[in-house]
Amino acid sequence: MDRRRFIKLAGVGAGGIALPIYGAQVSAEQLIHGGMDVARKKALSDTVLNAARKAGASYTDVRIGRYLNQFLLTRETNVENIVNTESFGAGIRVIANGTWGFAATNDLTEDGIARAARQAVAVAKANAKYQTEPVQLAAVKGVGEVSWQTPIKKNAIEVPISEKVDFLMNVNQSALKAGASFVNSALYLVNEQKYFASSDGSYIDQDVHRLWAPMEVTVVDKESGQFKTRDGLSTPVGMGYEYLAGREEDKIAGPTTLYKDSYDMAEDAVLAAEQAKVKLSAKSIDPGKYDLVLEPLHLRLTIHESVGHPLELDRVLGYEANYAGTSFATLDKWRSGKFQYGSDKVNIFADRTQPGSLGAVGYDDEGVKAKRWDLIKDGVLVNYQATRDQVHMIDQKESHGCSYADSWSSVQFQRMPNVSLAPGKDKYSVKDMIRDVEKGIYIVGRGSYSIDQQRYNFQFGGQLFYEIKNGEIVGQVEDVAYQSNTQEFWNSCSAICDSSDYRLGGTFFDGKGQPSQVSAVSHGCATSRFDDINVINTKRKIG
Structure with a gap:
């Protein structure tokens, strides 16, 4: 089995995040195009199910996944990094002799995926020597061929890189004009294209999208050398690029401006700078x-x-x-x-x-x-x-x-x-x-x-x-x-x-x-x- 993936840790000022980035680096265009036909995924899945059954599996499931990530990281007037990654392969899980076995491969040929299925069964049989009680699976009725997609209005990965960079630069400029000394902003975009099949009779195709737009604003008092920060008040969402619309009707009334179903990142950057300045002179709480x-x-x-x-x-x-x-x-x-x-x-x-x-x-x-x-x-x-x-x-x-x-x-x-x-x-x-x-x-x-x-x-x-x-x-x-x-x-x-x-x-x-x-x-x-x-x-x- 291939050693799965490499992990690149990309540091970003927004919250001091160490990002796990999975897969091979590709161009932004490759994130939009490519992938495998659903009929081909089903054929490969049937190959897995048949190979595992013949090798002695009493239950089998296979996940054929294409995992796409795009991360844009900025600081003040600079783009610090743009990362596009793709990871594509199959994970196979079986029960044999009452015990779990697992194998994975990125060789998505008939021979490669059948070989991985047999390996998963071999792993299960080897593990069975140490199993004291057999695995008990709750019943699940097969659903046949179905599909599901995150109900996005605008695929964030398909938005041109230049447009997303301009968006983040405007956020940073808004913070700097409002008095920020430093500002980091980022966009993290994820698309999981997952196909699941099992010996229960399910063939499930899913297209899952996520988006996050964090930032960190810092204000420095030059006389004292003291500084305060305020992170952005966005939330990561299972939505598309429409989340960044910042609709006026989504504003929540309260002591500070907050949003419900969308987010105005530039407005929040201004508020973050103003509130960080207030933090410098704010009263220290009495315990x-x-x-x-x-x-x-x-x-x-x-x-x-x-x-x-x-x-x-x-x-x-x-x-x-x-x-x-x-x-x-x-x-x-x-x-x-x-x-x-x-x-x-x-x-x-x-x-x-x-x-x-x-x-x-x-x-x-x-x-x-x-x-x-x-x-x-x-x-x-x-x-x-x-x-x-x-x-x-x-x-x-x-x-x-x-x-x-x-x-x-x-x-x-x-x-x-x-x-x-x-x-x-x-x-x-x-x-x-x-x-x-x-x-x-x-x-x-x-x-x-x-x-x-x-x-x-x-x-x-x-x-x-x-x-x-x-x-x-x-x-x-x-x-x-x-x-x-x-x-x-x-x-x-x-x-x-x-x-x-x-x-x-x-x-x-x-x-x-x-x-x-x-x-x-x-x-x-x-x-x-x-x-x-x-x-x-x-x-x-x-x-």
Whole structure:
């Protein structure tokens, strides 16, 4: 088997991201053209299914994938890098003698792919010597030949490079004119063309698109040498280039300008420069207990770390431990039927069908149709995230459809679906929520964070902090982080805004597994209030 892929780490100032870039570098034109005919993919898939069955497989699936990436990185008036990559091949997974086997190849000839199928069966048979219990797969009915595509309006990869460079240069100029000393901006565009076939009778063709437009703006006080930064307030999305339209009707009213279903990057660059300047003279927070009003771009990270990860069943069972730990949300808590994960305001669900989300697909990488299911209902833990070979461990018969591999050359395994906090049922705005707070902090955007190995004790920062006194915003503050534990924090949730404030946030590069894989996942919520939370000053020394 080919050693899969090379990984190029491209550093970018926007958040200090180290980008995993998979595949061979190609021209921008090659990203638009090429690919393999669906009929040819089906013929190759049948070759795999037949070869694996003859070699002794009781179950087989094959994923033929073409993974395209385009990344544009800029700084001030310069284009720092443009990267176009393509990775194309097939991953084959089988069960033989009750055990999994896997092989991958980029030799997509009849002989090459049949050889890989036989290798996967040989791997399974070798592994069977050490298997104590046979794999138990939840039943999935074959769907025949179907297709699904992210409902984009404009393919971002097809937009000319020159147009995208001009767009980012305008963003940078907007920030510089508004007083920024430095600015980085970027576009990350991903297209996964995935064909899945299985011995269950499914032939599924999917075309998945994602986009992210991060930036980082820095303002330096030349007299003191002090500086402050503010990251962009975009969110990565399962959308096309239309996300960057910045429609006026998508603006969300609040202490700062935010967007719901589109993003005006240039406007945000101006605001970032102005707000970074205010940060230089903003009051340093007095530590103590505060009510926190957390907007969605901030709260989505807290959801990700304190709900999304601990409810992954492989972490709960201890199968996933080396990469960021296990989980406090053990099976005994779920089986009790009364573990109070949060207050009765907290309803958290998983959903791979949400339009515009990063995790939206028609079917997962095991051929399971995407769906929605509850994880926490009225504050009580009711379910986990599981794949076909896991659900029997929690006495369920139907997979949740959250299997994913980041490449044709990676074996698929349980990955987090979109995990979201349901909005409040009663009409309640951000303005209403702030009016109901006597002593609090309104927090916007993602900042630094830390969480322990069981996803329990944590600390979160943010991008912007506004002090609330007697129901009013009184100004920006700085040096804020809050500390809590997962159960205490979610049980302190006292109010959630209604669906008019519900927005998606997300992460493009969520790491898990060994060898490490990344996935993209969204988290939706409306602005929410958490009472009496411990806030520390991140600049003051302890003791």
